[in-house]
Amino acid sequence: MKSELTNGSSITNKVALLLIEGARLPVRKRNTDDWIEGEIVAKRAGENGEQEFYIHYIDYNKRLDEWVLDDQLDVSKIKLPQTKNSRPVSPTAMLTTLNKCNRKRKIEDSNGYSSSHSASSDTDESPIVPPTPIGPPSTGSLNQNQSTYDGLTRIKNVQQIEMGRARMTPWYFSPYPQELCNLPVIYICEFCLKCLKSKQCLLRHTTKCKLYHPPGNEIYRKNNISVFEIDGRKNKSYAQNLCLLAKLFLDHKTLYYDTDPFLFYVMTEYDAHGLHMVGYFSKEKESSEDYNVACILTLPCHQKKGYGRLLIEFSYLLSQVEGKLGSPEKPLSDLGLLSYRSYWSNAVLEALIQYLDSPGENPPSITILELCDRLCMKKEDVISTLQHLNLIHYYKGQYIISLNNDIIDQHRKSMVRRKVRIDEKYLQWQPKDWSKRGKW
Numbered sequence: 001m002k003s004e005l006t007n008g009s010s011i012t013n014k015v016a017l018l019l020i021e022g023a024r025l026p027v028r029k030r031n032t033d034d035w036i037e038g039e040i041v042a043k044r045a046g047e048n049g050e051q052e053f054y055i056h057y058i059d060y061n062k063r064l065d066e067w068v069l070d071d072q073l074d075v076s077k078i079k080l081p082q083t084k085n086s087r088p089v090s091p092t093a094m095l096t097t098l099n100k101c102n103r104k105r106k107i108e109d110s111n112g113y114s115s116s117h118s119a120s121s122d123t124d125e126s127p128i129v130p131p132t133p134i135g136p137p138s139t140g141s142l143n144q145n146q147s148t149y150d151g152l153t154r155i156k157n158v159q160q161i162e163m164g165r166a167r168m169t170p171w172y173f174s175p176y177p178q179e180l181c182n183l184p185v186i187y188i189c190e191f192c193l194k195c196l197k198s199k200q201c202l203l204r205h206t207t208k209c210k211l212y213h214p215p216g217n218e219i220y221r222k223n224n225i226s227v228f229e230i231d232g233r234k235n236k237s238y239a240q241n242l243c244l245l246a247k248l249f250l251d252h253k254t255l256y257y258d259t260d261p262f263l264f265y266v267m268t269e270y271d272a273h274g275l276h277m278v279g280y281f282s283k284e285k286e287s288s289e290d291y292n293v294a295c296i297l298t299l300p301c302h303q304k305k306g307y308g309r310l311l312i313e314f315s316y317l318l319s320q321v322e323g324k325l326g327s328p329e330k331p332l333s334d335l336g337l338l339s340y341r342s343y344w345s346n347a348v349l350e351a352l353i354q355y356l357d358s359p360g361e362n363p364p365s366i367t368i369l370e371l372c373d374r375l376c377m378k379k380e381d382v383i384s385t386l387q388h389l390n391l392i393h394y395y396k397g398q399y400i401i402s403l404n405n406d407i408i409d410q411h412r413k414s415m416v417r418r419k420v421r422i423d424e425k426y427l428q429w430q431p432k433d434w435s436k437r438g439k440w
Contacts, residue, residue: 016051016070018075018078018080019040019043019051019053019070019073019075019078020040020080020081021040021041021042021043021081022039022040022080022081023039023040023078023079023080023081024037024038024039024040024058024078024079024081025037025038025040025073025074025075025077025078025079026038026073026074026077027055027057027068027072027073027074028068028072028073028074029057029066029072030066030068030072035074036057036058036060037057037058038055038056038057038058039055039056039058040053040054040055041054041055041056041065041154041155042054042154042155044067046069050069050070051069051070052067052068052069053067053068053069053070053073054066054067054155055067055068056154061251061334062154062171062172062251063171063172063249063251065154065155065156152173153173154173155173156170156171156172156173157173157174157176157181158170158174158176158180158181158186158248159183159184159185160184160185160186161185161186161187161188161245161248162185162186162187162188162199163187163188163190163245163299163301164190164276166299166301167185168248168299168300168301170248170249171248171249171251172247172248172249172250172251173247174244174245174247174248175244175247176195176244177195179197180195180197183197183198187199187201187202188241188245189202189205189206189209190276190277191209191211191212191213191214191274192209192211192237192238192241193238193241193242193244193245193277194209194241195241195244212273212274212275213226213228213268213274213275214228214230214238214266214268214275214277215228215230215235215238216228216229216230216231216234216235216264216266217229219265219427219428219429220314220422220426220427220428220429221426222423222426224269224270224271225267225268225269225270225310225420226267226268226270226275227265227266227267227268227314228265228266228268229263229264229265229429230242230263230264230265230266231263232259232260232261232262232263232264232282233259233260236259236260239259239262239264240257240259242264242266242280243257243259246280246295246297249297249299249300250295250297250333251333252331252333253295261284261285261286262282262283262284262285262294263282263283263284263285264280264281264282265280265281265282265283265311265314265315265318266279266280267279267280267307267310267311267314269302277299278298278299278302278305278307279296279297279298279299279302279307279308279311280296280297280311281293281294281295281296281297281311281312281314281315282294282295282296283315283318285434286434286435289327289329290324290325290326290327290378291326291327291328291329292315292316292318292319292324292326292327292328293312293315293326293328293329294329295329296308296311296312296315296328296336296339298311306418306420308339309339309342309343309418310420310421310422312339312340312343313343313421313422314422315328316347316375316376316377317422317424317427318429318431319376320376320424321427321429321430321431322431324376325372325373325376325377325378325379326376326377326378327377327378327380327381328340341385341388344377344381344382344384344385345385345388345389346411346414346415347375347377348371348375348382348385348386348389348391349389349403349407349408349411350411350415351371351374351375352366352371352391352401352403353403353408353411353412356403356408366401368382368383386401389407391403391407
């Protein structure tokens with residue numbers, strides 16, 4: 001048995017005891033040669049009897065987490081987790097301690113740790129090693145927010161889903177039934193979003209499913225793009241299935257079953273077989289902060305097509321009809337922040353260029369509040385966008401907005417590439433006063 005820690009070698013029994021939940025070490029990402037610091041979240045026995053480790057890469061989004069084999073771990077640089085009053089322990093010191101302990105007790109690893117005393121322990125009366133409790137690990141980064149976050153949800157539980165003509169790999173945990181999570185693929189009806197366990201079950205279901213579009217009211221249609229408004233109370237089953245599907249690709253989503261206080265706006269694409277979902281956003285019926293979006297998602301198979309921006313633009317169109325200033329719930333995810341920042345930048349630049357082109361005083365004057373009213377955006381979103389674009393400056397005792405020709409030309413080129421936009425003339429929708437309980 002090897003006693004040293006070597007990179008790329010097989011994991012010995014002693015070293016395997018160091019690979020506990022919460023330990024950090026360099027990990028080689030699957031199908032790459034990149035070594036990135038990762039944290040062990042869980043471990044299991046693989047199909048071929050090999051030990052597998054679920055790794056969260058430090059400073060990377062959780063959608064990149066994956067199961068890896070022991071030959072992808074650089075155990076020579078392992079950092080063991082620290083408890084509240086403990087000092088850092090080196091792997092060499094830990095191995096020395098394990099060697100001493102092995103003289104007194106024998107430790108076996110079979111679905112948890114069980115310990116049996118040797119004959120010398122009768123006189124030494126060393127304490128019995130308790131079995132490892134089953135449940136979420138209590139070490140590593142999970143210690144910081146364990147009271148609000150269940151450790152079991154850190155691990156992806158669905159391998160793949162098939163929806164229509166697309167097969168997608170989920171990014172995060174979603175509380176689908178356990179019997180479905182054990183399958184290699186979960187099949188989802190693209191119209192009612194019901195989950196099924198096999199292709200044959202899906203084919204039988206399609207002969208009975210009478211939906212060819214999302215339930216609810218179609219409030220927008222232009223060319224092949226439609227938007228349906230779905231009440232979470234009137235269409236509870238569909239809304240719950242939608243939330244389960246969305247949780248596969250949204251890390252911070254916590255709503256699964258209590259859908260009554262929410263409205264869902266599902267965007268679809270039409271073809272000869274029906275209206276297929278490409279994305280959605282939800283909003284509260286009564287929002288104390290006037291949020292116009294609670295969750296927003298474009299399905300991965302329809303990303304990079306401009307649907308995310310269309311959903312954001314549509315949410316602000318609804319705010320305009322309501323006569324309110326809207327803003328999405330914070331914090332935004334990394335991809336959500338990119339999408340909103342792109343939309344806000346284009347919207348602010350488009351409004352400013354229109355002010356420049358309009359006849360009147362030269363140079364034209366505009367206030368932040370006027371921009372907010374024109375764009376139906378909250379003041380903090382407008383200010384953060386101007387700062388991000390580096391357009392706002394302090395000059396001679398007042399704030400000014402400066403635009404140069406390069407920014408204007410770049411914006412106009414980007415707008416030429418946008419072939420699909422929301423047209424408010426095709427919106428058939430009237431806001432409701434949800435403060436009256438009879439509307440529910």
